[in-house]
Amino acid sequence: MGSQEVSTADWQGKHVTVAGLGVSGIPAARALHERGALVTVVNDGDDERARAQAAELEALGITVRLGDGATLPPSTELVVTAPGWQPDKPLFLAAAEAGVDIWGDVELAWRLRGTNGREAAPWLAVTGTNGKTTTVRMLASILEAAGLRTAAVGNIGVSLLDAVLGETEYDVLAVELSSYQLHWAPSLRAHSAAVLNLAPDHLDWHGSMEAYAADKGRVYEGNTVACVYNAADPATEELVREADVEEGCRAIGFTLGAPGPSQLGVVDGILVDRAFVKNRQKQAQELAEVSDVNPPAPHNIANALAAAALARAFGVEPAAVRDGLRNFRPDAHRIEHVADIDGVAYVDDSKATNTHATEASLAAYDSIVWIAGGLAKGATFDELVTGAAKRLRGVVLMGADRALIHEALTRHAPEVPVVDLDRTDTGAMSEAVEHAARLARPGDTVLLAPACASMDMFTNYIKRGEAFADAVRARAEESA
Template identity: 50%
Template sequence: MTTAKAPAHSARTDVEQLPWPGLDVAGLRILVAGFGISGYAVADQTMQRGAHVLVVDGSDTPEIRERTQILEVLGVEVRLGPEHTRSLPADREVDLVVTSPGWRPSQPLLAAAAAAGIPVWSEIELARRMQAADGPAWLAVTGTNGKTTTVTMLESILQHAGLRAVACGNVGLPVIEAALDPEGFEVLAIELSSFQLHWTEHLDCEAAAVLNVSADHLDWHGGAEAYARAKGRIFDGVRAACIYNVADETTLRLVEDADVVEGARAVGISLSSPDLSEVGVVEGMLVDRAFLTERRTAAAELATLGDLAHLGPQGAGPHILLDALAAAALARAHGVPAHAVRDGLRAYHVGSHRAQQIATLDDIAFVDDTKATNPAAAAASLRAAERVVWIAGGDTKGADLDALVASVQDRLVGVVLLGVDAAPFTSALARHAPEVPVRRIDPGDTDDVAGRSRLMEDAVQAARSLASAGDVVLLAPAAASIDQFRDYAERGDLFAAAVTRLPGAST
């Protein structure tokens, strides 16, 4: 009887000790955990540079199969199925694990890597180490709400300054593709989630912003404090400016706790007249008292509220203004002139499903903010209009709605409720807005697109019946979509389709 021998392995490379920037991954044995957009980019970029790459994913979908076929031709091994995500591979040594941002630290494979002393990095960490020393500057944004708007505003401003810049990270290109782009970007406008930041140790941004911190993803992080700490990692290593929200004390605390390069400054953003080292609003103008030499005695005009009027049915709401101030501050930290801030904001248009005006009918604006999937985001969206018929509901994941309803009850002229379970909304409305008429849409059967389309059609027609001239019908659900829709985007798309079918609607 013979006993099979375990495969021989060469000694593990200590990747933490390899020099960077310009990390050479040739010969490294990299396990990519998760085969989404960022996982594909990591496998592609490292394989091209001589790494030995294994990708594992618990899912086996047609989309993943298509990616698999592309990379296997190039020598990347892909293993699909849950059995490959429960532990480290037994048949090969691993020097580095690069994880999908959604994988929790307790996930068995990641826990096994940590126990074995194998580094677990995000795509962001790997991109920072692989980028050349003379690569693009990093301007980064995080926050519970407003990240995508801020980053895409920043991209517009940078491009209007004549810079080769791109929005990337949690929006647009994966950071590793942007950082290693062969033509070379000058600046990256990077959106980062708390998940990405959890797995990232070295950002070393030129400037970074935390827009706000409210309860979200607490189950993933293990609590509010851990969630805030993950957000605060964005400030570590900042060289020029840490941008915080004057109205959100947590963002200032994160700046104060950050390990920054000596000389980096804290710069506040505010909807009121700015103090020294702040960017704020004075008499209808966005002004800078942070990034000019004579800031103690003067301020630089960056833009006017009129330049942003196209970003909301009744002008840019407060949350959009704060996003614009953050984008402006980040751009100014990079040395962008004031006129480019103005030009970039004038040219900017919101993305799909983010406070997007779909149509008007009898002077009623219909706005899709389906991306407002938590109470804080919905509150910001609701405060952007004076009179609102609110389409809300979905899976609240246990979020407290009382503060939201109490803060906007004077703006509500009607509420239309979606969702399998409307009780969290009906109870909060009964307590804080008992006079506001509420229409509950029968959940019905939403297993197919026809059923989901019918549901939204009923909701839009109910909202139209509650609205009068000058009102805004706003889809800002304050809840996830998974109880009735495929995702938040489908929820918004069906809303837009139902609105455009209203008689007399003009887009």
């Protein structure tokens, strides 16, 4: 199959293997089956949930093979994979040896857009190590404020397949893409795209920082209007330079400082555009005030500028940028203010699961009691602690890999008091909040920004954030 849209007729009788049940695998299997493909789903797991999902698909006539995701089924002509499956799995090695193409769910959605009788909506795509979901949701809010039919889709949890094949006809889609998804999306060509930042993450999956960055950079390939990059992160601009784009596509930077030509930035508390104006050498267009961004933390202002750049690339008027940012409400557990108690602010940023996200979170406040720890995923913490040391009133550590953070604090911030909770049960959060409250002074912020994954103690970062919020609210009731 070529890199263009694929018609329904192209699928008739085609043997397709779908790797993985779940958010992307099940919609992919259904969509391919409906188009006449002979679908076999393979899945590593064979638990109760997988068996229930398999039964639903088998009732449609789809073959499901549980407990064996390693073997390539005979006659396979195409593999469609869930984004999290690593490239070195035996299934993929066998497919490559047999000359069988491997697509991800994003690639499949890209190929199937426009095949349901509706015009294919352009994609405005966002990737980066941190800030993707917030930026995509900001972008969707701006597009909605402009009166456009849109949705925030992709890695954000809303299936791209559902968006491109569903009943709703969209004018444009705001698409969050992970490095995993981009790895398996060779023919994706967005209208415009942004890489927000690059920091080491998922290196066990990609094999190296270079491979990780290269997969992120795929989002720029074939862009038609704008490649949006972070002027404070030269690696993102380098990806633009390396990309093969359509003639006339422009490089558009965003910066927290005053913007140069072809950039968006900040001047005297105003978000301004020097990219999409008639005379970008001499003119600047006011878009919104910093106070319109919620919350107005530096990294979130950067997210807003990236969203604004993509919206402006699509022709959105300045007033819609302002209104969209004002209307936007951040997701839970992303720098979420929980309560003020005795002059101390309690903020939940449980979503800060790596050092890069935590660095941005810590930079948003002047005096912090930091609650951190969990599963480090191979991360080191020296640079993070060095940058934040002057802001730290105290630190409360918990979780399996808390010693790694403690050691970095001993090396780079020895004067900062540290409470080390030697427990990894879920009840540790209440004790962490108690210790943090004792360390805090009026005007301080108690900040949950763990810099680690949550699975040593909690099901996910959401449950961790909820435990923090519950403990804070309980304390607020006691002090009322």
